[in-house]
Amino acid sequence: MRRITLPKGIEISGKSPFGTSSGVYEVRISISQDKPPDDSITSNSFNSLWKDNFHLRVSEGHFSEILGTDSNPIPANVFGLGSIWITIQDQFSSVHTSFELHISQDNKLLSVPEGKPKPVDAKKVKKLECHLVGLVHKVRKVVKVLLDILV
Incomplete structure (x- = not known):
């Protein structure tokens, strides 16, 4: 084979x-x-x-x-x-x-x-950056809550 x-x-x-x-x-x-x-x-x-x-x-x-x-x-x-x-x-x-x-x-x-x-619209890039920063802050809060529960 x-x-x-x-x-x-x-x-x-x-x-x-x-x-x-x-x-x-x-x-x-x-x-x-x-x-x-x-x-x-x-x-x-x-x-x-x-x-x-x-x-x-x-x-x-x-x-x-x-x-x-x-x-x-x-x-x-x-x-x-x-x-x-x-x-x-x-x-x-x-x-x-x-x-x-x-x-x-x-x-x-x-x-x-x-x-x-x-070409990229600078406003769209800024919006995306703000959106990603917001997501990072939310994830950090969730991780902190989970760590508080587990510890």
């Missing part, structure tokens, strides 16, 4: 769609066969071959992420396509970007961005 190992993951990297130098963002990353229209991205109504949620780390304006896990692997048919579209959506705002990846014959992916990410 011969065992064939299929690739499970895809590594993506690029310029941050958030317009900031560093930070961690709650995002949904999706893979689709065709470029989804902006309005369907905003309304979450486009068809995807695969998707998952991530804490996307941005450092010096760039990100890198590995897509696909043992519990949520990339479907094998994705690796047989000539190219795929990666869509990154912020979960707390309408900020998003899409870019095309070309898949070579040996299943190594070559990134070919379609264009620059959309």
Whole structure:
């Protein structure tokens, strides 16, 4: 019996769609066969071959992420396509970007961005920062209450 190992993951990297130098963002990353229209991205109504949620780390304006896990692997048919579209959506705002990846014959992916990410509205980034700061304070309060109960 011969065992064939299929690739499970895809590594993506690029310029941050958030317009900031560093930070961690709650995002949904999706893979689709065709470029989804902006309005369907905003309304979450486009068809995807695969998707998952991530804490996307941005450092010096760039990100890198590995897509696909043992519990949520990339479907094998994705690796047989000539190219795929990666869509990154912020979960707390309408900020998003899409870019095309070309898949070579040996299943190594070559990134070919379609264009620059959309400009970010500074007010939306500030709102997101305020929202995240508020969440951090709430989590700290919950942890303190739990520790008081347990101790």
